[in-house]
Amino acid sequence: MAYGLYVPLAWVFVAEHVPRQYLSVACSYVTASFLVGVLFSNAFFMWLSTFMTTDQLTDYGWRLPFLIAAVLSFLPLLMWRLVGETPFFLALDKSKIGTSASEPFTILFKHCKHSIFVGMVLTLVISSITSVVILLLPDLIEINFVLDSDLFGFSHSLAIIFMIFGCIFYGMVSNHENFGKILVVGSVLLIAQMLAFFYHLQAGGDYILIMYALLGFCAGIVGMVPAILVQLFPTNVRLTGMAFCYNITYGIVGVLVPFGLGYATTLISFSPALYITFIGFIGIIMGLYFYNLPEYKKIDHVIS
Template sequence: MNDVTDKGASHSMANRAVSAATLGTALEWFDFTLYGAVAATILPKLFFPAMDSNSATLASLATFSVGLAARPLGAIICGYFGDKVGRRNLMLGTVSVMGLTSVLMGLLPTYAQIGVYAPLLLVILRIIQGFALGGESTGGQLMALEHAPADRRGKYSGLIGMCAPLSQILANAVLLLLSSTMTAAAFTSYGWRIPFVLSFVLVLVGIYIRLRVAETPAFVKMQQSSIAKVGSPLRDAFRLHYKTILRMMLFFCGPTALFYLAVVFTLSYLTNTLGVPKQTGFMLLMIANACAIVGSIGGGLLSDRIGRKRALLLASAATFVIMMFYFQVLATRSFVPMAIAMGLFMAFTQVQTGIQPVAFAEVFPTNVRYSGSALAFTGASLFAGGPIPVVATWLLHLGNGSPWALVALVGALNILSFCMIAIGPETAGIDMNRLDSAAEIAGVHEPVSRQATY
């Protein structure tokens, strides 16, 4: 009876953990992606009015990239303390910081009101927001996956992976509603600020849910070992697992570039280059992100059945093929073909993103899991996520509207990602409670077969 009760309690806590991670991370991504949408459409006029249209768009998208550039610092600091003091405590802090910076963004004066200080304050808030998200993304994933049963980690991973597209739907639905019910002047003046200010209420809900989740069994077990007292997570991650960190970062460069190409640059491309109305652009993104949710959950479930590696390889190959005709279909300006192309593009990209949490969590031992995963995840965002909207806009301008240089760049990142998946091991079902050995941490040189496996 006790075993049954314990198993029931364990499953209950696992469900609570994945609910907290999914909702909490979606709420934080809502704030982050909301900025991406307005950066492509509204902010160039309000914060960079002295520039020409193309330069203003580049500058506005650059402020989006600044937030992503701050994520590795958040990953390093939050990863260290997450491996030292626990996953739960860090998540409570990051969600609070995100809520505060969102409110301040919604209240920020424009260039017309305070001059150059407006874009400067905008950049500072983006740095703080990116720092918080750098620690949050991995913490939420680990909180759920270290609670999850071994045979359902892929399912839980897919639920976490749907946070980004779910937040895109919420953000674009709010913007579509506001832009459709307000005059263009009112929306540009104050309408875009409303979701930033109100998002703080949603963040409070995320804090409440996370307070009801216990610390993970893997971390509790690690705290009871001698490694918790002698190990330095960041040092051990770099010293013992630098090859794994690099491989996982390079793998995720492909999906990250594709995701930001779709959700940030595509909106700017549709509205500014193709002349598609903003409302139509928002609707297309909502449809694409609905497909992405299906892709994320489906990818997680598929990885439980055929393994992480095979599922990732299939999705990576599919995104490469779709990329070859993506911009040609968008150029038709026909709603249904554009919706299909964007839906397929986002769905197969998100299959990989849905598997990413579990693939990253399984490849690192508990004592460096937060640090190693966060470094790989945010490293991919820094090198291939944040710069993509800016680079894409620049390449499109250089090519006089032709997207082929951009297709070549993203295609190369996709091929690199495919190769990193191919050379990596299969990790499905691996023991999530494992630790580095005391000899490894102490720097004793001895054969370690386990290290070579990962």
């Protein structure tokens, strides 16, 4: 629940602060920062499992991540007291639009049904790529392939690092090029690399470091998507719309994909690659849609 709050909130907060010409790259930095958190979490768990026995972890060691997270959770609360509200929100507050707690949902479902659908499809792309490549792929690969555990663990961390760079790269490129075009090209590259990655595993996985790093970089395409999400909704329902699309879709993906893909992988070893290929085709379709779409409304527009 906490993560579901902070992700859309961070995107909206940054998008409404930065100049319009830096919107895409700013949102990609935010997305990359989430992956930095994943990287540090992995490093912490590796340290924890190295210096503690299984009995120690079972007895009291499992509490340490919760204690550290509780301490770190106070940092954002302090940060909110040091930074001001966005200019768009301040202007909205002065105009007294959307002061009722029920108004955002009323406006959202009355005027933004199309944006909700598009937002949920884009979130499907983000959540699927992130869940499979970063979270699920190591366990799914071990079902059918035998690799050196230390080398594979390092490869996974390297993939996260390259995905961070990929997020920033795609954010910078989409800042200057048509979003739809970049999404199509990025989706094609992701499909090709995901299939090549599994063919490489089937051939023995001798170059797992390079292939996993390339896969992580290609998966960085998720970094450019939030810049479109924040433009789908008007200012007075932007956070409501993004939070609704993001959390509903991510919740569905988070429940169904691990179980469904885990079972499918026991039957077909290429199941993760086939699923990401399916998601990649959705990305291509959305890219073609945005490529032919007229210019977006201004990010500060309001619907009442």
